[in-house]
Amino acid sequence: MDKKESEFLKKIKTKFKIDGKVQRDRRIWISITDDKLIEICKWMKENGFVHLSAISVTDWLKDGNYELTYHLWSYDDKILVTIKTRINRNKPNIESVTPIWEKNAQIHERELHELFGVNFNGNEDLVPLFLENWKGPAPFRKDFDWRDFVRDEFYDKKNEREQVYYD
Amino acid sequence: MVKRSEKAKTMRKIIKAIWIFNWFNSCGFAELVPLVGSRWDMERFGMIIVGTPRHADVLFIAGYQTHKSIERAKRVYEQMAEPRVVIALGSCTMTGGMYWDSYNTIKKLDDYLPVTMYIPGCPPRPEAVFEACEKIFEHVKELE
Numbered sequence: 001m002d003k004k005e006s007e008f009l010k011k012i013k014t015k016f017k018i019d020g021k022v023q024r025d026r027r028i029w030i031s032i033t034d035d036k037l038i039e040i041c042k043w044m045k046e047n048g049f050v051h052l053s054a055i056s057v058t059d060w061l062k063d064g065n066y067e068l069t070y071h072l073w074s075y076d077d078k079i080l081v082t083i084k085t086r087i088n089r090n091k092p093n094i095e096s097v098t099p100i101w102e103k104n105a106q107i108h109e110r111e112l113h114e115l116f117g118v119n120f121n122g123n124e125d126l127v128p129l130f131l132e133n134w135k136g137p138a139p140f141r142k143d144f145d146w147r148d149f150v151r152d153e154f155y156d157k158k159n160e161r162e163q164v165y166y167d
Numbered sequence: 168m169v170k171r172s173e174k175a176k177t178m179r180k181i182i183k184a185i186w187i188f189n190w191f192n193s194c195g196f197a198e199l200v201p202l203v204g205s206r207w208d209m210e211r212f213g214m215i216i217v218g219t220p221r222h223a224d225v226l227f228i229a230g231y232q233t234h235k236s237i238e239r240a241k242r243v244y245e246q247m248a249e250p251r252v253v254i255a256l257g258s259c260t261m262t263g264g265m266y267w268d269s270y271n272t273i274k275k276l277d278d279y280l281p282v283t284m285y286i287p288g289c290p291p292r293p294e295a296v297f298e299a300c301e302k303i304f305e306h307v308k309e310l311e
Contacts, residue, residue, distance in 0.1 A: 131271060132235045139270050147268045154263075154274045165267065 184213030195229030198290030
């Protein structure tokens with residue numbers, strides 16, 4: 001295992017008192033609580049992690065959680081740091097990272113707001129990215145049944161030829 | 168001798184070639200490229216793809232349409248001059264195809280645009296597309 005990863009992990013662990021591990025070469029995973037996110041992200045940006053590759057959400061239906069994952073890349077150290085944090089999936093509120101990464105973060109936050117309904121506090125421009133005139137719930141939530149929604153929206157149960165969609 | 172109306176006379180005069188505007192989503196264009204290529208070569212039937220809907224007689228729609236793209240397709244249709252024909256290719260435009268349970272694609276194109284002819288298939292054979300265009304000529308010739 002390479003030395004730079006363990007050194008960086010040690011540095012961030014002592015600074016913020018958080019959990020983390022070296023996943024493999026050039027990959028570090030750290031888990032944090034959502035109130036520490038902005039503090040850590042600011043520090044990361046100052047330490048060379050200028051590239052926010054992606055923000056993603058995993059819907060843990062049984063736990064009642066959304067897991068937000070921030071992938072940060074440093075061009076100097078050549079390390080990809082993955083920051084994981086969990087929030088309540090029924091009240092998905094989290095601080096926006098747009099003040100830190102600006103436009104880089106904007107597109108990811110818009111996407112997640114649209115597909116998972118996550119509210120990014122401090123982001124003023126959370127307009128829909130892909131969907132137009134969308135009236136249903138956030139479509140990527142695991143408790144959203146696409147098939148039922150489509151049957152209500154597009155098909156007619158009384159129509160004999162569309163019976164096949166209800167079988 | 169059939170007595171033809173003014174409309175039929177004009178139509179018979181102007182319909183020498185079919186100018187096409189393509190509105191293809193997803194795999195639609197990739198599957199219909201053979202139509203343009205040298206093997207099936209649609210230009211020998213006078214079919215040519217034009218750059219703007221204002222010049223087109225026929226609108227080809229293929230692939231699944233999303234709620235977002237159908238709004239644009241409607242605008243394209245509105246720009247076309249009369250007489251205009253909409254030909255829907257492939258199963259996606261007929262029933263939604265493999266996207267029949269997708270939340271953001273439309274299912275039947277004729278709920279949104281006046282479709283003149285559906286060509287089934289996934290993708291339709293080039294011969295089927297030619298036959299559809301042949302039917303447009305026939306239709307014009309049958310006009311009285």
